[in-house]
Amino acid sequence: MSAFKKSPWVIHYDASSCNGCDIEVLACLMPNFDVERFGIINTGNPKHADIFLVTGSVNVQNAPVVRNIYAQMPEPKVVVAIGICGTSGGIFRECYNVLGGIDTVIPVDVYVPGCAARPEAIIDGVVRALDVLEMKRHFMLNSAGADIGAFIINRANQNDIPEILALQKIAYRSQAEIYGDDSVPALGQTLDQITAEFEKTIFIKAVVNGKIIGSIRGRIEGDVAHISRVVVHPYFQGKGLGTRLIKQVEQELGDVRVFEAFTGHQSAQNLHLYGKLGYREVRTEPFTSTVNWVYLQKERK
């Protein structure tokens, strides 16, 4: 067992819990359960923490806080949603101000149901989170050593869709942070929507060690091919994967007059990527008060 699993430091945040689960979390630290036996420390500081324990459902007020704390934790990190409210919104799900479970704002790795969740269950959840943490760490180590030739890039099929959706939500987090706006459509997409999209669209995936770490999609309308959603997992960014995905989708889309892509006006990385591949800006359309879409086109040679 590596040191990673022997020293999980947690940060605990009460989203909008009734305090039932919070008390149980704290009970874990007390002599009766003494989670420090396993090296677990409640650090209270996201920058030191490996595991994010969130209790309660997410509401409008605390969603930015949950997101901020998550963003400030160093990788690899895992999230454990505790209690039924944390996992799904619980009995508060229908409230006017409640967004739902924790997974409506950040990716959750382990769900610990219960009302309130029992200390044994919480400890069990943390122990399971350790496996995820270890897995993510290997994933991170792989990414550090990964070379661009090792990625397998090909067409995605129906079964890949949920994994691509999960990846999209992780990768678009950074976009939402740029604009300070969660209404970025990629974050709000549901499984039904993306499945419907799959019917009309070509999905490309990049795979390493059997996990999808990048994807892109394209769709032909007349003689224009629309390219959208370049998604690369944060660990694997900056390795030229985006370029390869775009080239691959251009190839798959085949014989069209012009390729068109769009991105937000402040997404410097994306604009740079497209610019490098010969795309030129053609028009800008306002989308929300904070985001303008920039459309880019490239003639097929």
Next chain:
Amino acid sequence: MIENLIPGMVIFPLIAGVILLFISNDTVRRYLVYAFSAVLIAGAILLAFNPNPSTTLLDGLSHNISWGMLAVETLIACFIVWVTVRAKNWLALGLLLTQFFLVAGFEIHEMLKSSEGLHAVVTASPWLLCDQLTVIMVLVIGIVGGLICIYAPGYMKEFHVTHHPELRDRRPMFFTTFFVFLGAMFGIVFANSLNWFYFFWEITTLSSFLLIGYKESPESKTNAMRALTMNLMGGLGFALAIVLLGNNGVGSLTELRAQGHASHLIMIAAGLLAFAGITKAAQFPFAGWLRGAMVAPTPVSALLHSSTMVKAGVYLVLRLAPNLEGTIVGMMVALVGAVTFVAGSLVAVGTSDAKKVLAYSTVANLGLIVLCGGIGTKEAVWAGILLIIFHAVAKALLFLCVGVVEHKIHSRDIEDMAGLVLRMPKIAVMIQIGIAGMFLAPFGMLVSKWAVLKAIVDVHPFLSVFIVFGSSATLFFWVKWLGKLLQITGSMEKMEKNISGGKWIALGTLSVLTILTCLIFPAISNQFIEPFIGGGFKAADSVLGSSNLIVMALMLGMVAMFPLSFFNYNRKVKVVDAYLGGANVESLDGVARFQGSAGIIRDMSMHNYYIGQLLGEERVFKCGFWVAIATLLVLAGSFVLPIGLPEEVIHTIAPHALTYQEILIRFGLYLVLAPLIGGLLAGIDRKLTARMQGRRGPPVRQAFYDVAKLWGKESIVVRRSQDFYIIFFFLFVIFTGALFFCGSNLLLVIFSLTLASIFFVLAAYKASSPYSFIGAERELIQMAAYEPMVLMSAVGMYMTTGSFNVDDIFLNPANPLKLILIFVGFLYILEIKFRKSPFDLSTSHHAHQELVKGITTEFSGKMLALVEIAHWYENVILFAWVGLFFTFNLWVGALAMVLVFFFMIFVDNTFARLKWQLALKSAWMVSLVLGLANLILLFFWK
């Protein structure tokens, strides 16, 4: 040309001053000032290479000169009478008239007796004096003064045109006074005749008065008058001494020196002269005038009130050293200096006005020099002269930088200097150099402070109490300022434009000089200071020790590596916002904001601690004032006391030398074993803590798991450069340990450890997050709290074993009971050093920290791992230090370490956290009472 260099250097500035009085064109004046300053600098350097030029110009003129001086003195007296009457300052008027009639009467009386001039009557020794100390002073006045003059035209133009258009433009008078003052300063240091000395002394008093009142505001007028009054008090003392000595056939410094402490009369005269020096050097109780003098334009503060004029006071005291050595008068003078050092340093903690901080620090450092003069031993004088050099250069640099900053940001409040590293990068670097030069190992001032400590422990160990407390306060206010410069809270606009060439020349040269003096001080000591002190005195043997110089050079080399780390600035690292309890608000302009209560969005802001309730500026000032008055009263009454003092003699032992192989083996063992032991201790600590709380606790190896995990985590930073400071913290902790276990000097170990801690604190300041910031401030308070006791324990070990070297202390065991009180005090501050409850203020090992994780909040991944490992190394050093108290038997020493370890954990788990106020107060009380009591114990128990 060379023949008349000495009179030339006095007369040339006077002529230059007169010329400048008639120049009203700004550009012409600027270039004239540059030219004149260049001549002064060249003259000073020329003199350094030709230290004994003849003075043919004066031959046969002495009588006329004396009459001429009398005439000028009369004119000055008339002028001062006019201003004092106008200001209805009867005290000053009385002081002036008394001294004027005393001196003038004496001079006329003597001169009428002979056609040869006054001097020939009273004494047969030469008029002028040009030994190595004079040369050093001339270099300081010429080079630093010249550079300040080069700086001044640009500053004064901006001062009038941009900042104070409402003020009357009196620049011709300003520059005239400036140059006349420089001439008078040269006069003071060249004068051997006391009458000449007094003449130039009075001119500097007048210059200071004119320049402080330059703004003509009510405040500056009052302050100028206060400065005048206090300086006239000193002048009266001087006049009395002249008459007293003149009637006994002593009329020059050399003759006075030859008298030693022959009689009560000489001692009274020496006391009066030292009193004059004390007023001039703005020692307590006269420190008030220097604080008030800060209303003057910055070049004035730099030239008169830090680098040169106040140095005339300490110069006089150092000249008196042979008279003062080993006497009650000397002791009292030293005590005034010591009180001033502590009070000045403590007062500086409580103010945020940069110029005031500089003024208080000047007062404090001058106190240290007066202390050296009062003790008067060779080592002390050596340290005092070094202090003059280092202080003049670094302090002038700091003043001039503050002047530039004040004009750009329209404030001289240190709080407003946040982020100066981005706003004015070059100036900020220069301020950092200046501050480092003022207190940081291995820079100049620290070398001197070390020498002072060494010098006084040898003769008056009780005075070391003042040094250790003063030093800890010094550390606090300088680091606070240093941190403020680094801290970045929002978008930072560059402001380093339109700074005139003259300013850059002055600032750049002074920065280089600050560093250069540190590098070449052994040469300066060799060439100038040691021959001056004479008697085969070798500083390398008797004060510092040559192996320590090598260590200092190593440290300097390591510090010099620090800027190189910025080449790694653009490395791949994730930059995130500071932790603000998750309430960060995204902002586009770079200003960190958070959503406060009621949804209001606020800017993040941070404010330094000034320890107002504990050390209010005024309160400490008053305390210093009264203590110094009491000391002066004893000084005044010292003619009824015996002249001499019983001397403490400490039998020093020859240092135990190590071969290079031994050093390498010890270093290697330490490097490998210390983290293993430290990590294991951390693990045992957690296990024991858990058991005391009725838990099972983590495995003993848990600390290693934690560090291994942290090593594999991603690195995230708030500011890219924060990691560099952590790396240097780590390196210097290791270095400290290496010094300790290779048997080096304990004081050096302390300085190195302090330097390491300062890097740690600066890292937290740099991270610019409120939690790490408060952690850093509290860490500083903790450092200030434990520093005195740590130094005191080193002093105690020196007194019992006769050496500061770890090896020698180890090899020459002393009875541990001799240091029992210091040991108890050491235990108290050890709890602070380990950051254990009740003193886990800056960061805590437990999850009950109101500051999140305090000082370490913003460090993650590898950097946090480095911090942990550094603490392991540090803890091993501290436990070894505990063992050093019990060297008579290894088993007892080991047992003591184990018991102390358990004791620490027990206290950690049984006491609630104190507030920082109580922590600081109690630590200082314990250090003062136990430290002093132990020194008294040692006094009786030889």
